[in-house]
Amino acid sequence: MKTFPLLLAALAATPAMARDARVDFARDIAPVLKTTCATCHQVGVEAGRLSLVPKYALGFLVNVPSIEAPGVMRVAPGKPDRSYLVMKLEGTQVAHGGTGSRMPFGGPPLAPETIALVRAWIKQGARP
Numbered sequence: 691m692k693t694f695p696l697l698l699a700a701l702a703a704t705p706a707m708a709r710d711a712r713v714d715f716a717r718d719i720a721p722v723l724k725t726t727c728a729t730c731h732q733v734g735v736e737a738g739r740l741s742l743v744p745k746y747a748l749g750f751l752v753n754v755p756s757i758e759a760p761g762v763m764r765v766a767p768g769k770p771d772r773s774y775l776v777m778k779l780e781g782t783q784v785a786h787g788g789t790g791s792r793m794p795f796g797g798p799p800l801a802p803e804t805i806a807l808v809r810a811w812i813k814q815g816a817r818p
């Protein structure tokens with residue numbers, strides 16, 4: 691059992707939510723978007739042309755092309771690394787052909803655990 695401590699270390703390094711539990715959009719993601727993002731992203735006519743209120747967020751995100759990075763989907767189900775939403779949260783959008791600021795605009799970044807949840811939700815298929 692030489693590999694056992696290594697395995698334990700790997701498990702400990704992964705956030706519990708991202709590891710096993712199914713991430714639920716309405717329970718885990720929508721409330722974050724509502725409190726942190728929907729103040730600016732309301733009905734989808736404002737800068738970024740994106741609504742993040744719970745009722746509309748999915749329809750504006752999943753399989754919808756981003757405005758700022760031609761060819762990059764806002765949320766590409768199963769592919770967090772190819773999703774513009776994640777790039778904007780992590781501030782890597784410019785390296786992927788995008789532009790503008792890291793989100794939330796003018797505020798501190800989301801906690802790493804929260805970004806991990808968003809990544810896990812996308813990885814699991816970005817289901818409603």
Ligand code: HEC
Pocket residue numbers: 723726727728729730731737738739740755756757758759764774775778779789790791792793794795796797800
């Ligand atoms: C203070 C206002 C403000 C807040 C809060 C805010 N945004 Fe933005 N967002 C903008 C503006 C302005 C733009 C366009 C300019 C830019 O990208 O910097 C934008 C652009 C975006 C884009 C690019 C849309 C596209 O298709 O190109 C995404 C994705 C985005 N925001 C997601 C978020 C998320 C997720 C949050 C919350 C974590 C958030 N924003 C919070 C103002 C805001």
